[in-house]
Amino acid sequence: MTKVDVGGEIVVPPRRRLRVSPPLAWITVTPFALWAVARLAGLDAAGVGVALMTGTPYVAAASVVAVLAALSSCRWTVIATAVATTAALAAVVLPRAVGSAPGAAAGPTLRILTANLFYGVGDAEALVGLVRTLDPDVLTTQELTPQAVEALDAAGLGRLLPYRHLEDGPGASGSGIYSRHPLTRLPDFAPEGSHRMPRARIALPSGPPVEIVDVHTLSPVEHDVALWAADLAALPSASPGVVRVLAGDFNASLDHAALRAVLERGYVDAAGATGNGLAATWPANRRFPALITIDHVLYDRRAAAVDTGVHTVPESDHRAFFAELRLPARL
Secondary structure, eight states: OOOEEETTEEEOOOOOOOOOOHHHHHHHHHHHHHHHHHHHHTOOSSTHHHHHHTTHHHHHHHHHHHHHHHHHHTOHHHHHHHHHHHHHHHHHHTHHHHOOOOOOOOSOEEEEEEEEOTTTTSOHHHHHHHHHHHOOSEEEEESOOHHHHHHHHHTTHHHHSOEEEEEOOSTTOOEEEEESSOEEEEOOOOOTTSOOOOEEEEOOSSSSOEEEEEEEOOOOOGGGHHHHHHHHHHSOOOBTTBEEEEEEEOSOOTTSHHHHHHHTTTEEEHHHHTTOTTOOOBSOSSSSOOOBOOEEEEEETTSEEEEEEEEOOTTOSSOEEEEEEEOOSOO
């Protein structure tokens, strides 16, 4: 800042305020506004939109830049658009970090751990170590190969969770449920050509009947987008006669309309309910942190989420997800 001596009086020139031209402000605001419209309207069901929509939490944070640009333009129309855009994005993202009041469920607890083993090469010793530490009643695994089954058994998983319903297979196709309590196998429902998604009923010592579905949808890339949507649509709805829990790799975030449609059929996302909904689970074990949240535990609305957390499994590209649920005392 330069001071000027004018007739013996020091005059300080006024600071120039940074101004953004209205056209440039609109250019800044418009992409965020279009994103908000697409998210609110569920316009992510085709092509690249499915992958992009997982970035909504980051877009919501970055939209503050658009608000600042709009304010600098001093045009009320662009300011109103920018503020409305940021408010809309915040409304769909922030509740995941805040959580919700727990339900009135007063029955027994059910602890669930789910882990994608990345073509079966996830560290079996580390995963069994998590089972020892977290003490889950149920472990659901995805990308469970025959070799991974052997490695988990060698690491002692069978002694911790002696009951199992496995549909292991090559590559990414296999999945399996391990349980502390007896299991009754139920018919598979996965669409033809999809990954195996076993389900089973658990005989808990007390409380209502509980059914676990081990979820692993196809990835929504290229020609598999329609099959991914079909996988999510095929997931069973909540049912009056059983407490159903869907746990696994959904390859979908809460910003996908297809996953929100599953929630609308009687479920609650455990991470979002406990304020942990922005904890990313993929891609893991890279030089950068995990970026998106695609591994979930969805539970019957009559239950309640007590606690959740994400945990590293070396050699896997997913972080394991843990949820402790409180079941209703009766149905």
